Amino acid sequence: MTAIIEAQNLIKRYDGFTAVDDLSFSVAPGEFFGLLGPNGAGKTTTIRMLYGFSPVTEGRLRVFGLDIDRDRRAIKARIGVCQQDNTLDPDLSVEQNLLIFAGYFGIPATEARHRAGELLDFFALGHKKDAKVMALSGGMARRLILARALINEPDLLILDEPTTGLDPQSRHQVWEKLAALKQRGLTVLMTTHYMEEAAQLCDRLVIVDHGKILVDGAPPDLIARHAGGDVIEIEGPDQALRDHIARNNVAHDDLGRKLIVYTTAESDMNTTIRNNFCTDRCTFRSSTLEDVFLRLTGRELRE
């Protein structure tokens, strides 16, 4: 089976600055693939190269087995893109946004109306079809952008931070819709800053930083591999604890006022710390993708 996306040694340079540095990954049909990384890691640049917004400097990028430079139009006809910015047409109504967009794909008007009706229902926007785009809430606008990205019945959906700026209700609704699309077998490439979102939706993900891939794998595997199974957060750790951890060579991050220890549920360390070192306050929890992310990309601010 040919991969839907195949990136080989992808490089993107902007006058002197290397945004994407030798990136290789592939996305299989039906896979929900996550592209994670801090701001400026090269995620959006990679996505922009995928839909031809940004020419590849070096390396090979194939989508549906077609070359991105040679067959750009054929590729773009088969992908749906949900951009980070709101690119909805404010001059048009909700339904017109879908119909006009369908025109860009050469979809006949009757077929476009049929699909627009279905998509508006699916995204719970049917009652808003004549509304002005400006009048939509953030969540509704985001759902309309998703609906618009699906108007050409794409074989690949590209989502660039699909839930950024949404309230929890809207975010959960978007997740539900994305999960339903995944169920139907749609191939998806997503970037996000929400680790919970990535952990829930992605079959597989890569974490990139400074244009390079740090890790690649399924979320549960990555968590087990890079953040143990359990996490203990100890506030106001004392020297005795620090010595104990150093002696036993336990994976940890020392943030000064807080010590984060990565263990496994079965480990003795759990009990030892609980009984001997919890002087101030301790939190015991399962490790998450966020732990993996922060361990790999560091805790310093990027901007």
Place this chain on the structure above:
Amino acid sequence: MMMAEKISWRFVKVWRRNLVTYQKIWKVNFITPLLEPLLYILAFGLGFSGMVEGVDYAGLQLSYTAFIAPALIATAVMWNAFFETTYASFVRMYYQKTFDGMLATPLTLEEIILAEVVWSATKAFGAAVIMMTVLGLLGFVDFPSGLLILPMAFLGGLAMGSIGMFFTGITPTIDMFNLPIFLFITPMFLFSGTFFPVSNLPAWAQPMALAFPLYHMVELVRCFSLGSSQTHPLVCIGYLLLFAVIFLYLAMRVMRKRLIN
């Protein structure tokens, strides 16, 4: 990819998008070309013509009002097309991110740019229809030859829209359009044989006036509404066509540099 491969009939879909949008606001936009010629004719015809004997133009002895009436159609073509591909296109490109959305579809940037320019020519054409009708009713346009003004308005719109789009491609912020308007559009508006014959200009300035696309637009409208002109209409058509092709090409180049990186 070669330029030719980047352009298909798909551009009509983008043109249609602008038409659909325009249908929502056309009633307001309709009034300007309707009232503007009346105001000018009133101001210049009544207020100004007493101070001017008449104008000798291409072997015709014209009243001042009859001399400027065709130029009003030509300048409307200029303003309509130029404003559309500068301010309006800039808003779509920069603030509304309409082009970004379009670029995620099979459309190419070149098709979007072509559609914007053709749309600006369409608006210029629409303005010319209204103004020609108003000025025709006032007796300033000969018919049926005056009907040839309309395809000329479309051609002139392509030329003005193309150079407007070129400025949009190189202008950092929307306020900076003041510069091409001050340095290019205003002198062109005043010195293209619009309000006085180019022959009144000093000899050194005359060739410069002939380089203005508006000069050729004015000549074409005079030719078809008065039956005579200084420059042969084929020369004017050729010049506008060449101007449109060159600046459309340049506009595509600078827009690609600006948006695809």
